[in-house]
Amino acid sequence: MSEQQKRTEIGEIGEFGLIDQISSKFTNKNSSTLKGIGDDAAVFGSGDLLQLLSTDMLLEGVHFDLSYMPLQHLGYKAVAVNVSDIAAMNGLPKQITVSLGLSNRFSVEAIEELYKGIQFACEDYSVDLVGGDTTSSPSGLVISVAVIGEVQKEKVVYRKNAKENDIICVTGDLGGAFLGLQVLEREKAVFKENPEMQPDLEKYDFIVKRQLKPSARMDVIHELGDLGLVPTSMIDISDGLASELFHIAKNSEVGVTIYEDKLPIAKMTYDTAVEFNMDPMTCALNGGEDYELLFTIGQNDFEKIKNHADIATIGYVDKRANGLKMVTKNNNTVALQAQGWKHF
């Protein structure tokens, strides 16, 4: 087989393998580019106030299902997941652009619903909608958002500066968005079987909302600012805690140890996992789309957050050679696996 005919499937190297392969061929030419590919957002600018840029694309049939995702929530979510990337750099979001690919299935009224959600999110996060692109799409809905943020030069937080003995922190609780999705998928299947059946979502309200209308944790970023606390590393939890710990460990060249009994799991998440015959811990470790923040802090800063109701300390940063581990409730030590989301 000649070189020209070689065909490698994307699945063979995975999304992250593909990104590594491509980015290795690009070098930055502009002095204003301070951080390119490889963090939650790119960093650029000069002087004391730096700019951040991140982008996320949502495709119908891959990232959302309009049979249970209201358009208003979808608009909100499209903004929130991008703002979350700015939060993960310890920045403040300022401007967004929204590009839409729309099939003629969508009416003007439907698009207005979508923009209502975008508008609510712009208000909640103090972001200005400054542009975008609107075009027809042959089939599904495509939403591509780019967000600009700002951060003081001395406050920007990367994935790369976690140090040995740092404390690992997580905001909120984990696994809820994943189990919310399971509930929605189940109700959809039931409805398909029997359209007379009304979906029973009320008792799952909390986790369904985690899936349909996630929040970017800008509240925590503002609180850290008030506490004068700059994390040593940070990332948002979009692909699952374990996957994000691998990013921090790889970029910071460290190992991590976390404790199973410290993982923050809401009661409804736990109960629903059990109902679905799933292990709640696995859901917390590998369920994606919680959009909570994972960050590390120096031990000196522990006092500042130890009584914070919404920040859990789940472990510590270790030597690189010690790898990524979890101490289970039975005091066994197991290697962490990064399953994350696989879109390919």
Next chain:
Amino acid sequence: MSEQQKRTEIGEIGEFGLIDQISSKFTNKNSSTLKGIGDDAAVFGSGDLLQLLSTDMLLEGVHFDLSYMPLQHLGYKAVAVNVSDIAAMNGLPKQITVSLGLSNRFSVEAIEELYKGIQFACEDYSVDLVGGDTTSSPSGLVISVAVIGEVQKEKVVYRKNAKENDIICVTGDLGGAFLGLQVLEREKAVFKENPEMQPDLEKYDFIVKRQLKPSARMDVIHELGDLGLVPTSMIDISDGLASELFHIAKNSEVGVTIYEDKLPIAKMTYDTAVEFNMDPMTCALNGGEDYELLFTIGQNDFEKIKNHADIATIGYVDKRANGLKMVTKNNNTVALQAQGWKHF
């Protein structure tokens, strides 16, 4: 029919109507947002150096056809059309993000081809690739690019400041990309009828290249900088000259008069139009995707460009009340029509 059930088709109000309707509901909250929706790029920042942000989305089956668009050219074009928006603000492009939606039809090798084109464009325009998002797509290829540019505060050019008696200028030549597309579509149809037929593209090389691999006119932006010439208004010609003249006229609250015999049309464009039984002038006025620059300058600046081989002066800015007109070769005056591209 109740309010809830009302359904307005996007085609009824059009892309620009939709954008107007949506943007009227958003107000800017951040002092760093200097220009939001309604120009080629958004403008933000503070101090003497401002930032520009623009975004464009290309969808397979709408914006390109992979049966005749090589992936490398597509990658190049995706960057060039975004850089063109920065050029239209008189800025320099600095960073881009590229988000891809890919079906499993695409191999790693195919994606590398696409990125080769992106890389060539990044080199030609001195832009750094700083991020993006890669995800699976249920069917076609989706490319969404966001670009950041820089411009000195006193040099930023909007659509809105054209003044009465200004001179209207156009770079390069018009209609070529549109006729290149006609040739490609014809050859595709011939090939479908009879796969033995080899496409006869060589004699159309110039216009086919205008369609497949357009350039952003950064060379002109650098020259204007060297000449110390800041246009009073500017826009890039993506939807066709007539459509862009309407944007300048609307935003600047002026009228325009252009002269048919001044429109720059390449010989191959002219001859191909005739071959296709089309009016070359109509192709130059309404053919899209040339990515040339349309700008206005004060009369005092005329000396600086009057001998420029690649800038045509095509008319002048008039009173708003006089509307948009073209003086034909027979010295008749006709009202301009903005047909542009209609994706809906």
